[in-house]
Amino acid sequence: MASSSTEMLLQALLWKFPFSCNTRTRIIPPTLLLTSPSIGSNQRSSKRTLNNSICSSIAPITSSSTISTNEEVGGFVADQHLTLRNICEGRVPDHVLRRIEELGFLMPTEIQRQALPILFSGQDCILHAQTGSGKTLAYLLQIFSVINTQRSSVQALIVVPTRELGMQVAKVARILAAKPDQPVAEDKACTIMTLLDGGTLRRQKSWLKAEPPTIIVATIGSLCQMLEKHIIKLDSMRVLVIDEVDFMFNSSQQVSSLRKLLISYSSINTRQTVFASASIPQHRRFLYDCIQQKWTKANVVHIHANPIHPMPPRLHHRFLICNRKERHSALLWLLKSDAPQSAIIFVNEQSEKSKKAGNDPATNIVMDALKNSHKGEHEILLLEEKINFNSRAASFSELRQGGAYILVATDIAGRGVDLPDTTHIYNFDLPKDAVHYLHRAGRTGRKPFSESKCVVTSILTSEERFVLQRYENELMFHCHEMFL
Numbered sequence: 001m002a003s004s005s006t007e008m009l010l011q012a013l014l015w016k017f018p019f020s021c022n023t024r025t026r027i028i029p030p031t032l033l034l035t036s037p038s039i040g041s042n043q044r045s046s047k048r049t050l051n052n053s054i055c056s057s058i059a060p061i062t063s064s065s066t067i068s069t070n071e072e073v074g075g076f077v078a079d080q081h082l083t084l085r086n087i088c089e090g091r092v093p094d095h096v097l098r099r100i101e102e103l104g105f106l107m108p109t110e111i112q113r114q115a116l117p118i119l120f121s122g123q124d125c126i127l128h129a130q131t132g133s134g135k136t137l138a139y140l141l142q143i144f145s146v147i148n149t150q151r152s153s154v155q156a157l158i159v160v161p162t163r164e165l166g167m168q169v170a171k172v173a174r175i176l177a178a179k180p181d182q183p184v185a186e187d188k189a190c191t192i193m194t195l196l197d198g199g200t201l202r203r204q205k206s207w208l209k210a211e212p213p214t215i216i217v218a219t220i221g222s223l224c225q226m227l228e229k230h231i232i233k234l235d236s237m238r239v240l241v242i243d244e245v246d247f248m249f250n251s252s253q254q255v256s257s258l259r260k261l262l263i264s265y266s267s268i269n270t271r272q273t274v275f276a277s278a279s280i281p282q283h284r285r286f287l288y289d290c291i292q293q294k295w296t297k298a299n300v301v302h303i304h305a306n307p308i309h310p311m312p313p314r315l316h317h318r319f320l321i322c323n324r325k326e327r328h329s330a331l332l333w334l335l336k337s338d339a340p341q342s343a344i345i346f347v348n349e350q351s352e353k354s355k356k357a358g359n360d361p362a363t364n365i366v367m368d369a370l371k372n373s374h375k376g377e378h379e380i381l382l383l384e385e386k387i388n389f390n391s392r393a394a395s396f397s398e399l400r401q402g403g404a405y406i407l408v409a410t411d412i413a414g415r416g417v418d419l420p421d422t423t424h425i426y427n428f429d430l431p432k433d434a435v436h437y438l439h440r441a442g443r444t445g446r447k448p449f450s451e452s453k454c455v456v457t458s459i460l461t462s463e464e465r466f467v468l469q470r471y472e473n474e475l476m477f478h479c480h481e482m483f484l
């Protein structure tokens with residue numbers, strides 16, 4: 001009990017005071033290392049990790065830095081009034097800048113304003129900023145600033161945790177790469193390939209044999225298959241991006257391949273390494289590991305935009321207490337009274353115990369309840385890990401066609417997925433920790449310069465109230481109680 005409350009307090013402090021002073025020499029207090037494992041530590045024995053952590057933590061690091069305010073870095077001043085064009089002109093090809101302007105992106109978001117000058121300087125970066133704050137565009141602009149389409153080689157690699165996020169990132173990259181003008185004969189286009197788990201990869205193999213693409217967006221499993229068979233070469237890779245980096249390092253399925261990619265399949269000396277996420281628990285320790293483990297160069301910069309608010313402040317958080325049997329009717333009542341434009345209902349993965357007991361998964365129960373009793377005009381769709389990849393892709397692209405939707409999803413939709421029309425999030429089941437709460441909630445409020453309110457509602461039993469209270473303390477937000 002004592003240790004868990006200490007952990008809560010320390011975690012709250014880590015969110016609140018995220019060591020954002022602009023130190024160039026850092027020493028990590030060993031007490032912090034004892035509280036909970038940092039990103040990437042799940043593969044090691046906890047005892048060894050703690051001992052190693054303490055021993056290695058007293059070695060000062062001299063050149064990395066954390067930036068969390070408007071300041072000058074490496075000679076670049078991040079001016080509040082500069083437009084995206086002002087920041088990128090001369091670095092990013094003009095046709096890409098015209099595309100972003102056509103999309104209506106004129107001013108940079110906070111993370112873009114802070115990160116782009118540093119990215120353009122070629123330094124390794126950790127992009128740490130709120131959900132929906134535009135981290136994708138930041139790293140894509142850097143990629144477009146370095147690639148040379150006349151060269152036939154893989155020059156940028158973006159690694160993502162899920163197929164859905166891969167499809168989305170590749171789509172944005174293709175939109176930016178498209179040239180509106182007639183291409184000049186010898187002007188080669190930027191080619192973007194996806195290597196995502198769930199497909200046969202046959203088409204990609206033939207494509208790779210014929211000619212390597214300029215940019216690859218991949219999940220780590222499919223990528224490593226290709227690397228192990230020497231179908232892809234990364235000798236010319238200039239930028240490596242690992243999106244949702246904390247998730248990747250904490251996934252037991254992905255972490256060993258990720259380490260191989262960072263250390264064996266490519267070298268920090270020839271690539272620029274960019275890590276991105278809205279949540280980097282114990283980020284100071286992570287920064288330290290990046291350098292010690294040679295995932296990044298020693299002068300990596302941790303850019304932490306809005307460190308006090310890990311979620312967009314315009315989210316309105318509520319909770320409703322009812323007993324477990326009333327949850328379906330509570331959900332239907334909420335949908336009726338909120339009349340959301342579009343919503344995502346998050347349901348937890350079915351536990352092994354529940355499977356063994358022969359229970360129906362909660363996703364099916366919620367889907368049935370909605371199909372039978374929800375009266376709105378919404379398209380009702382399901383996205384969960386166990387449905388086949390074609391159906392997952394179909395659900396996902398249907399959502400992007402426009403029109404009102406209600407998506408019933410497990411946490412697979414919690415990371416990175418950008419559906420800007422989502423106005424309401426419902427936690428039918430309480431997320432398992434504060435990081436999951438943050439990413440679920442962050443599926444709404446995804447229009448960076450909009451002021452319209454978006455709502456996150458958690459349906460709880462009275463026993464779960466203290467758990468949500470803990471998330472409120474860790475993430476520093478306030479949740480209002482509502483009544484049926």
Ligand SMILES: Nc1ncnc2c1ncn2[C@@H]1O[C@H](COP(=O)(O)OP(=O)(O)OP(=O)(O)O)[C@@H](O)[C@H]1O
Nearest residue numbers: 105107108109131132133134135136137278416418
């Ligand atoms: N400068 C900008 N102006 C307006 N909108 C922008 C700008 N940059 C990005 N966006 C839009 O903001 C939304 C969120 O961007 P993005 O998906 O990159 O967020 P993110 O920071 O990666 O979030 P997450 O951590 O949840 O993955 C997208 O719909 C994107 O098109």
